[in-house]
Amino acid sequence: MRETLFMVFSLFTIAAASGVVLSRNPVYSAFSLILSFFGLSGLYLLWGSTFMAMIQILIYTGAIVVLFVFVVMLLNLQTVRENSPNLLFLVGAAAAVWLFSLMILRVLTRAIPNKAVEIPTDQLRAISKLLFTRYLWPFEVLSLFLLVMIVAIFAITRTQEIPQGGEKK
Amino acid sequence: MNFPLSMTYWSHFVSVAMFALGLLGFLLRKNTIVVLMCIELMLNAVNLLLIETSMRTNTPEGIILVVFVVTVAAAEVAVGLGIVLNLYRMKGTVNLDHFKSLQG
Numbered sequence: 515m516r517e518t519l520f521m522v523f524s525l526f527t528i529a530a531a532s533g534v535v536l537s538r539n540p541v542y543s544a545f546s547l548i549l550s551f552f553g554l555s556g557l558y559l560l561w562g563s564t565f566m567a568m569i570q571i572l573i574y575t576g577a578i579v580v581l582f583v584f585v586v587m588l589l590n591l592q593t594v595r596e597n598s599p600n601l602l603f604l605v606g607a608a609a610a611v612w613l614f615s616l617m618i619l620r621v622l623t624r625a626i627p628n629k630a631v632e633i634p635t636d637q638l639r640a641i642s643k644l645l646f647t648r649y650l651w652p653f654e655v656l657s658l659f660l661l662v663m664i665v666a667i668f669a670i671t672r673t674q675e676i677p678q679g680g681e682k683k
Numbered sequence: 684m685n686f687p688l689s690m691t692y693w694s695h696f697v698s699v700a701m702f703a704l705g706l707l708g709f710l711l712r713k714n715t716i717v718v719l720m721c722i723e724l725m726l727n728a729v730n731l732l733l734i735e736t737s738m739r740t741n742t743p744e745g746i747i748l749v750v751f752v753v754t755v756a757a758a759e760v761a762v763g764l765g766i767v768l769n770l771y772r773m774k775g776t777v778n779l780d781h782f783k784s785l786q787g
Contacts, residue, residue, distance in 0.1 A: 520690045524697045531701050531724055534717070535708035543717050547724075550701075554727055557697065560690065561738040566730075566749060573753055578723065578760050585764045586716055589771050606710030614703030621695040640743040641750075649747055656754055663758040670765040673772075
């Protein structure tokens with residue numbers, strides 16, 4: 515039962531992720547991204563990690579994709595003209611396919627125990643204990659990093675000093 | 684391999700497929716916003732692998748790493764979209780082919 519559900523969520527996630535890459539309209543890409551994140555959240559839930567499933571929906575769908583949609587709406591974009599396949603395009607596609615085949619070969623030939631594993635319940639207490647004892651310094655550095663990012667974004671998106679028209683044509 | 688492959692196999696497959704799709708979009712798409720979305724896809728592929736390993740071996744360190752990755756991803760998207768906004772203000776487009784000021 516759990517394996518079947520997992521398979522369904524996996525295929526759903528991959529289909530939504532390909533929708534992100536393939537759709538022409540960036541708004542459709544953003545909504546496919548939302549669907550893909552919901553599928554991933556289901557996968558996390560099936561692995562027993564309820565905390566990360568919740569974080570996935572709250573942060574990714576609730577904050578990051580909303581930011582994407584907001585910027586897409588703000589810029590009032592026409593659809594960007596994609597290139598016709600040239601040499602560089604083919605090289606990029608070949609690199610992605612090559613990497614995919616390498617990784618999938620590695621996954622398929624590895625000796626992963628092909629049996630149902632014991633799914634642990636969420637170790638939220640263990641996570642928080644580790645986060646505030648052994649990983650306290652990375653945690654604090656991360657909060658400082660977030661502060662720096664806030665200041666940087668304010669500095670970047672200030673409107674006064676940006677010359678209208680930019681560089682000369 | 685008997686057919687209902689285990690959840691570990693499926694996790695690895697989804698992770699690899701999502702990473703490859705993200706890489707494909709990152710290399711091929713010309714819309715800067717979609718390129719940022721593809722970076723998100725790649726980060727999420729890594730997150731799935733981390734959570735799978737962490738839950739399978741019952742080690743909470745993986746989840747902590749994922750929390751860090753999510754935070755950095757959020758910051759990265761905010762800065763990236765700020766840069767995209769500025770570029771749009773200066774150039775009037777988000778097509779990556781038009782951003783050639785740093786090209787020699």
